Amino acid sequence: MAKALRQGLNERGIALTHSDCLELVARQFGFQDWNILAARISDGGTPQVxxxxxxxxxxxxxxxxxxxxxxxxxxxxxxxxxxxxxxxxxxxxxxxxxxxxxxxxxxxxxxxxxxxxxxxxxxxxxxxxxxxxxxxxxxxxxxxxxxxxxxxxxxxxxxxxxxxxxxxxxxxxxxxxxxxxxxxxxxxxxxxxxxxxxxxxxxxGEDVAATGGGGAYLAGPTNLDFSRLSPGSR
Known part of the structure; x- marks a missing residue:
């Protein structure tokens, strides 16, 4: 990730060292610095932002x-x-x-x-x-x-x-x-x-149909012949 970040920034005229990019990657994952993230990875953990x-x-x-x-x-x-x-x-x-x-x-x-x-x-x-x-x-x-x-x-x-x-x-x-x-x-x-x-x-405007009715109630009578099944029904 750090290599890809550095390459992408270089293509945009922004020069950063590999160490700088490692620090940025660590911050993206919510860690204070690269050393902490590296320790988390070496412990087998999955880093999450x-x-x-x-x-x-x-x-x-x-x-x-x-x-x-x-x-x-x-x-x-x-x-x-x-x-x-x-x-x-x-x-x-x-x-x-x-x-x-x-x-x-x-x-x-x-x-x-x-x-x-x-x-x-x-x-x-x-x-x-x-x-x-x-x-x-x-x-x-x-x-x-x-x-x-x-x-x-x-x-x-x-x-x-x-x-x-x-x-x-x-x-x-x-x-x-x-x-x-x-x-x-x-x-x-x-x-x-x-x-x-x-x-x-x-x-x-009124030309856009409303999708919900009052509270937990339907907007009006619907499916009175039971022809439409609820999602996931068999």
Whole structure:
């Protein structure tokens, strides 16, 4: 990595020594210097970039202690990352109560009342056993959900699992006139790693269909003849 970094910088007219590049590689992995990273590698450990929470974002979820969340400075563009601390077959995880970890924001709804909002983002997953997804919720008051969508119930353009490349996803919700707060982010359910980048929250017109209804309820009667099966059903 240090050799590739040095070569790339030299091609751009930036001259650094090999030692300088080793130090930069160590910092990308979240270590203070190359000596510490080299010792970690010689011990057989797998170096991982230390994650730091981005400003304005909150780590949460039903089981946040199972996950590490923050900015992945070791990946181009420094996207946000949620990674499970356990492998899928880890006895400690298999015996634990399952849940999810989320990285999210909460904003006041005052500037968006009566508008239709679209949350756009790109997701990438690696060895996800459950689901990686974006989500958005609009509350009238704490505990009073007006609109919600986490893509879990979609038959297409829904949650991601396994290993995938960067994949665009979007959620569109109406903000009621009496809404108080808007909450959005992404989460990882199960094991593996999920990245997020290119997040935008923009107003759209009535020509863009909403994707979520009120709370945990459907927007209206659907699939009354049982012709469509839920994702993963047999």
């Amino acid at each position: 230390a994650l730091r929470l981005p400003e304005g974002w909150i780590a949460g979820g039903s089981k946040p202690e199972h996950y590490e969340m923050g900015v992945d400075s070791g990946m181009p563009g420094s996207p946000a990352l949620i990674r499970c601390k356990y492998e899928a077959d880890d006895p400690a995880y298999l015996s634990a109560e399952k849940g999810f970890g989320t990285l999210m924001q909460s904003v006041a709804a005052a500037g968006y009342l009566g508008k239709r909002l679209r949350l756009n983002a790109e997701l990438r997953t690696e060895e996800v056993s459950g689901a990686g997804t974006i989500w958005m919720r609009i509350d009238r008051a704490p505990g009073q959900t007006a609109r919600f969508d986490n893509m879990e119930s979609r038959s297409d353009q829904g949650v991601l699992a396994g290993t995938t490349g960067w994949t665009p996803r979007q959620i569109v919700l109406d903000v009621p006139d009496d809404a108080e707060s808007i909450h959005f982010g992404f989460y990882l359910r199960g094991t593996g790693r999920t990245w997020l980048r290119n997040v935008t929250l923009v107003e759209v």
